[in-house]
Amino acid sequence: MIIPSWPEDVPTHPLLVIDYQLLKKRDAAEIERLWEAATKLGFWYLKNHEVDELAQKMFDLGPEVMDLPLEEKMKYEQGDQGGSFGYKMAGGNAVAANGEPDTTEFLNVAKDDALAWPNLVRRAPPSTSYPAPALARMESVVAPFVRKSLEVNSLIMDIFNDKLGLKKGRLAEFHVNEQWSSSEARIIKNRATPNTQKIAIGSHTDFGSLSFLHNRQGGLQVLPPGSETWQYVKPLENHAICNIGDALSIFSGGILRSNLHRVVPPPSTQANTERWSLVFFSRPGNSFVLRALTEESDMISKAVAAARAGGDGKKFNTGSTAEEWFGRRMRNQRMANRTGPETWMASRGTERIEVV
Numbered sequence: 001m002i003i004p005s006w007p008e009d010v011p012t013h014p015l016l017v018i019d020y021q022l023l024k025k026r027d028a029a030e031i032e033r034l035w036e037a038a039t040k041l042g043f044w045y046l047k048n049h050e051v052d053e054l055a056q057k058m059f060d061l062g063p064e065v066m067d068l069p070l071e072e073k074m075k076y077e078q079g080d081q082g083g084s085f086g087y088k089m090a091g092g093n094a095v096a097a098n099g100e101p102d103t104t105e106f107l108n109v110a111k112d113d114a115l116a117w118p119n120l121v122r123r124a125p126p127s128t129s130y131p132a133p134a135l136a137r138m139e140s141v142v143a144p145f146v147r148k149s150l151e152v153n154s155l156i157m158d159i160f161n162d163k164l165g166l167k168k169g170r171l172a173e174f175h176v177n178e179q180w181s182s183s184e185a186r187i188i189k190n191r192a193t194p195n196t197q198k199i200a201i202g203s204h205t206d207f208g209s210l211s212f213l214h215n216r217q218g219g220l221q222v223l224p225p226g227s228e229t230w231q232y233v234k235p236l237e238n239h240a241i242c243n244i245g246d247a248l249s250i251f252s253g254g255i256l257r258s259n260l261h262r263v264v265p266p267p268s269t270q271a272n273t274e275r276w277s278l279v280f281f282s283r284p285g286n287s288f289v290l291r292a293l294t295e296e297s298d299m300i301s302k303a304v305a306a307a308r309a310g311g312d313g314k315k316f317n318t319g320s321t322a323e324e325w326f327g328r329r330m331r332n333q334r335m336a337n338r339t340g341p342e343t344w345m346a347s348r349g350t351e352r353i354e355v356v
């Protein structure tokens with residue numbers, strides 16, 4: 001697929017560019033820049049991340065799955081119970097309180113299934129596993145992509161761990177590969193439409209810890225702090241986009257920022273093209289309660305005290321496990337579960353819910 005070049009006339013929000021190779025060497029200046037990106041906006045570009053080839057193979061798998069007849073894909077649909085693994089049909093989720101349906105299809109592959117392959121542990125075969133092309137590429141493409149993405153995200157989390165003053169490896173304990181989690185790889189297709197305003201994925205914060213996103217076309221927008229205008233993030237060749245989700249924001253007492261974002265169709269020169277994107281989401285193990293690690297870090301404890309003094313109502317103890325937090329958000333964005341605007345409100349994360 002030939003992607004038209006990015007339009008000059010569309011304003012974009014700049015992100016810091018972080019070099020993964022420098023992070024690997026624990027370069028102090030690069031760590032400071034990462035910290036600035038993670039605490040101010042919660043989004044940054046990541047270059048030299050070693051995942052481009054595998055990401056390309058994941059992109060190639062996209063049409064193999066999405067071109068199957070809808071009836072075939074629906075055999076693997078994620079359902080309405082709060083799970084996400086498998087296929088998500090376009091129109092399955094709301095994009096706003098008014099119940100407007102989304103326009104994107106997803107394939108979500110559980111990190112637990114990719115790592116356990118040739119066994120499937122989260123999706124029991126045969127009838128509810130994954131569409132055949134995904135199974136055929138599990139060994140050669142999906143599992144290596146998952147393993148490499150986990151490596152990138154865990155290095156970044158390790159850096160946050162140390163900056164937050166947590167004991168060595170503390171954040172890693174929440175993300176051990178052996179514990180089941182909702183961590184997953186996602187291939188996203190948004191159908192071509194000339195309406196560049198039609199919301200594809202509604203405004204949200206990400207549910208988990210860290211998202212590692214590959215964009216080839218425009219359409220991702222962020223709502224920067226203090227702004228009321230959605231701003232495009234320009235896709236840059238060979239640069240991934242990373243962002244913080246709710247779990248890391250809560251663990252850190254809000255120091256790490258889980259920022260609102262959404263997806264609309266590609267703009268201007270790229271309009272009316274199918275939009276494909278790819279994400280790996282690292283999320284905490286299912287059993288961990290999402291709460292600020294106040295007793296374990298002075299920095300976090302001070303941040304929570306300051307938030308309390310500021311009266312923003314956030315006490316950073318959700319009382320929910322990662323599994324419950326994720327399940328609640330998933331269930332309540334499903335159109336099939338919608339009763340009214342309250343269902344949308346119940347699907348919100350740190351941007352709306354007062355965590356007490």
Ligand SMILES: O=C(O)CCC(=O)C(=O)O
Nearest residue numbers: 188206215220263277279
């Ligand atoms: O497709 C994109 O650019 C972003 C997707 C996204 O925000 C998500 O799936 O959570």
Ligand SMILES: [Fe+2]
Nearest residue numbers: 204205206261
């Ligand atoms: Fe997202």
